[in-house]
Amino acid sequence: MNAEIVAVGTELLLGQITDTHSATMARILAECGIGCRHRQTVGDNLDRIVEVLRQALSRADVVVCIGGLGPTADDLTRDAIALALDDSLETVPEVEERLRRWFASRNYTWVESNARQAQKPTCAELIPNPNGTAPGLVARKNGKTLFALPGPRGEFDPMAYDAVKPILETLGGGVVIHSRVLRITGIGESAVEERIKHLMESENPTVAPYAQPSEVHLRLTARAVDLSSAEALLDPVEAAIRAELGSAVYGLNKTTLEEAVINLLIERGETVSTAESMTGGGLGSRLTMVCGASSAYLGGVVTYTAAAKASLLEGVTGALAEHGPVSAETAAAMSESVRSRLSSTYSVAITGNAGPTSDVGGKPVGLVYIAISSPAGTSIEECKFRGIREDIRARAEQTALRLLREKLL
């Protein structure tokens, strides 16, 4: 069973956007045990999309197209699929009706080209798109299965995981391939690999590490006759990895570090608050991405300027005046002040210099102080992060979450 991914869009060929969807789809295919030998990228040109699809269909059992399903004249994937499959397009009246209602309910102007999104090749079924206007497609013909997914990320990701992956899992022909991902933080990729080397020699399940920003993910993949046999193969390997790596394994599959932290807090009936300077609210934003976060995360302050620190927090002016905004003392004062203000069990403060210039009191780019306060007192971590502004901010948030989790455990 082999798959080929076809990404459609002139903006990809001009390098205006980076193709992250193809990597997402590649991971999903791997998790479903479907090999992927080729990926292609083609622009918004009907003849060339058709030619690429025909080639993909000639050598792969499964073809996944990404992008080009929108309403405009350069959205040509539907038309190309119909041509590549020697099929024609038909309009699905219920879908057109739903699109018209959607536009009307938002007082958006209906233009006729929107109706193109209600079209499909006659041999295809529509995949509902709860997050946008263009449905996806799945077409089965001559033993081949062809998918088409929309390009916007908020539409692509849910459709890929929630609708396409379950179909892919059924294509294996009596073999179920099932994966788990163990998520690890606080240990680097080569150290993880060194410690579980003996487990990586196994052929079923396979164990493969891959590095993510500030994390390592271990993918365990088992082949078996059914799901429960696959789970039974995975259980002892997961247990062995957890025994080796201990609490560095913070979550399973799509669990994020902020989810792990919020869940720990909810279990204990405890709460946290934040005081952010350099990250400008990014830590609060990550914590509140977790559904139900309001049971554990109370809120916080974003004190991006010295005036905001003085106005929103009590007792930081001394540390600020004496040690400057990027200092262990200011981090501690911020953390203690927000904890007392919001009466939370824990609090986290981040202050530092994310660059690009060394203009924060002369402190070097990448120097960050993270304070964690708890009923037992306040501990402070001095961190030196490398990278561009985005990287330094993201690493600071990730480290703050890791330190809070360690304090909780």
Next chain:
Amino acid sequence: MNAEIVAVGTELLLGQITDTHSATMARILAECGIGCRHRQTVGDNLDRIVEVLRQALSRADVVVCIGGLGPTADDLTRDAIALALDDSLETVPEVEERLRRWFASRNYTWVESNARQAQKPTCAELIPNPNGTAPGLVARKNGKTLFALPGPRGEFDPMAYDAVKPILETLGGGVVIHSRVLRITGIGESAVEERIKHLMESENPTVAPYAQPSEVHLRLTARAVDLSSAEALLDPVEAAIRAELGSAVYGLNKTTLEEAVINLLIERGETVSTAESMTGGGLGSRLTMVCGASSAYLGGVVTYTAAAKASLLEGVTGALAEHGPVSAETAAAMSESVRSRLSSTYSVAITGNAGPTSDVGGKPVGLVYIAISSPAGTSIEECKFRGIREDIRARAEQTALRLLREKLL
């Protein structure tokens, strides 16, 4: 003049890494006026790399291979290029000598496979690699030009810009392709297209819309004999689009909406603060991603719970008690309170229900109130957003930035 990019590596096909090099190379090709019609990705398999290279050479004048030049057994790009060009490999003794010295000087063990990096097809020249061990390649045969660059980022980027781009610039035959992107918010993709349809018929420059989350980007691309002639072709089209769409065009090229807002504030010497409930700090995080944001963004509060609203903001308890957390009145009180607390010119407050459950005072998922306060008073927008939690939050942040920008204009 047409190019094709071929990325080599099984880790790409497994989705373990995202291919950013192909986008970098695509931008370089566009800047050199060389069109790119296809990109391919292939794993570390000799037969398949050869097949992909032969296809690329059959339809493109320039082929750029990325990756697979290292010393290990799965680095097969050199071998594949020799086969695809019906050529053979030869060792360049000076390069092998240099490699041996490089290893000796670092006390690294020399293994014989390292000598593979001193090989090249006889028709090719080596491109020096000052940042690593594997040189690049440029081969010219049968009117085609084929490049090979190493995959590690610290080696790829300098070789692409410093060595390959100057060669590419000599291949364009005196044609420069130059693009601009106009960034638009507050109008949907099909409405944009409807209003500038007459401009989209132009062949030089071409005008193509593409949808981004809560934005539309219009790409204008001109072909001309030099950069200034290309700019001269783009200027009147940009002016016509701005005349048609007015202030909905908020930025050019890589300018983000938060950058446009921060820049407007800095120009006027004005400031803003935030009070975020549903977005948990996401708006502050976006504003502070802009370098130099501290001149305009003072800070704010994240009042994720009712207790935090009461403790961090004055004068919201009345609105909270009477109208609940998701209400126009609470949004207004939050905005006015943070503005007065931080003495900012403007302030923005966001409160709403991002889902997935209707648990915020029984208010429906997607209902969001955004308040903007200014010296002239407070205005409130009621929004109904669709999508998953991430989307609703992102749309709320984007709308808040748009409303603030409109207030500023």
